Amino acid sequence: MLENRTFGARRLLDECKLDALLICNLPNIRYLTGFSGTDGVVVVTAQAVCFLCDSRYTTQARDQVVADQIREYKVKLDGVLDLLREINARRVGFEADVLPYAVWETLRDKGGDIFWEPLSRQLRGLRGRKDAAELECLEQAAQFNVEALDTVLPMIRPGVRECDIALELEFALRRLGGEDRAFDFIVASGERGALPHGVASDKLLQAGELVTVDFGTRYGGYHSDETVTFALGEVSARLREIYEVVLEAQQRAMTAIRPGVSLRQVDAQARQCIAARGFGDYFGHGLGHGLGLEVHEYPTASPRSEDLAEEGMVFSVEPGIYIEGLGGVRIEDTVVVTANGCRKITRIPKEFKVLSL
Numbered sequence: 001m002l003e004n005r006t007f008g009a010r011r012l013l014d015e016c017k018l019d020a021l022l023i024c025n026l027p028n029i030r031y032l033t034g035f036s037g038t039d040g041v042v043v044v045t046a047q048a049v050c051f052l053c054d055s056r057y058t059t060q061a062r063d064q065v066v067a068d069q070i071r072e073y074k075v076k077l078d079g080v081l082d083l084l085r086e087i088n089a090r091r092v093g094f095e096a097d098v099l100p101y102a103v104w105e106t107l108r109d110k111g112g113d114i115f116w117e118p119l120s121r122q123l124r125g126l127r128g129r130k131d132a133a134e135l136e137c138l139e140q141a142a143q144f145n146v147e148a149l150d151t152v153l154p155m156i157r158p159g160v161r162e163c164d165i166a167l168e169l170e171f172a173l174r175r176l177g178g179e180d181r182a183f184d185f186i187v188a189s190g191e192r193g194a195l196p197h198g199v200a201s202d203k204l205l206q207a208g209e210l211v212t213v214d215f216g217t218r219y220g221g222y223h224s225d226e227t228v229t230f231a232l233g234e235v236s237a238r239l240r241e242i243y244e245v246v247l248e249a250q251q252r253a254m255t256a257i258r259p260g261v262s263l264r265q266v267d268a269q270a271r272q273c274i275a276a277r278g279f280g281d282y283f284g285h286g287l288g289h290g291l292g293l294e295v296h297e298y299p300t301a302s303p304r305s306e307d308l309a310e311e312g313m314v315f316s317v318e319p320g321i322y323i324e325g326l327g328g329v330r331i332e333d334t335v336v337v338t339a340n341g342c343r344k345i346t347r348i349p350k351e352f353k354v355l356s357l
């Protein structure tokens with residue numbers, strides 16, 4: 001199953017004329033080999049994929065790792081350099097965005113005449129297109145969101161603290177089989193809704209407010225990320241209007257998604273829709289981010305994005321309007337790009353919903 005995953009890495013060897021690729025980033029290691037532990041290294045060459053770890057992980061690696069070879073080291077970088085010398089690697093690519101400078105210095109100082117090629121953009125697409133097994137995990141994580149919210153919905157009412165809602169959601173997700181929370185949950189009610197990253201506080205919910213809940217979990221290492229905004233009883237016409245504008249912007253953006261389209265263009269669809277209704281100054285962040293083994297990964301949908309949609313890419317579509325002193329709305333779904341459009345992975349309905357008091 002994982003064989004196809006080294007294809008992109010091996011193509012890089014070719015394109016960048018490298019003898020080996022040194023992979024230290026855990027999500028990349030998991031993607032390439034299935035290893036879910038928290039320390040290890042992978043070396044990819046044209047002939048073989050080699051996984052290296054210390055003795056704490058050898059048993060786990062034998063159980064989990066799909067690779068041609070599993071080796072144990074005592075000192076990580078010595079183990080890596082021994083292997084690279086054995087295979088006579090002269091040009092080695094590394095993950096320039098994540099390899100600590102001090103580690104690179106050691107490699108350079110001890111590596112003799114090995115030439116170290118920093119790779120950044122070239123690695124971004126490595127995990128860009130999700131395969132069927134990855135989509136299954138993403139869908140299961142999204143299903144946990146549906147069921148957890150169903151459990152917690154009755155307690156989303158006036159007089160309850162934001163942080164208690166966040167905590168109950170976390171419990172519910174874990175009970176269902178979620179591996180962890182995907183990030184610090186946002187529960188932002190009333191005026192706090194104007195904070196795009198308003199992590200749950202001890203504020204009490206009040207009637208007549210909107211409450212924005214941004215939450216998710218992990219399954220098989222893959223994340224869910226979804227935002228709902230509810231009305232606590234009747235809300236002002238202005239808040240209701242904002243909701244409808246954000247929902248329309250989200251739908252417009254989703255309609256624009258198909259293979260080949262620029263994600264800057266998808267972002268612009270939502271942004272123009274919000275601007276046309278007079279709220280252009282109140283949508284400050286990008287439209288969305290890739291999602292997979294990391295909760296924020298390639299690609300990006302924003303006014304500065306240079307990424308193009310490809311079939312199998314998974315990213316969030318999350319426009320919002322945030323008005324200081326009034327409140328805010330964000331609506332977020334995760335989508336996968338299909339052959340001729342996109343399909344939602346997250347499942348909670350996003351129509352305007354008034355919770356009874």
Ligand code: ZN
Binds near residue numbers: 214215227332
């Ligand atoms: Zn989110």
Ligand code: ZN
Binds near residue numbers: 226316318
């Ligand atoms: Zn998100």
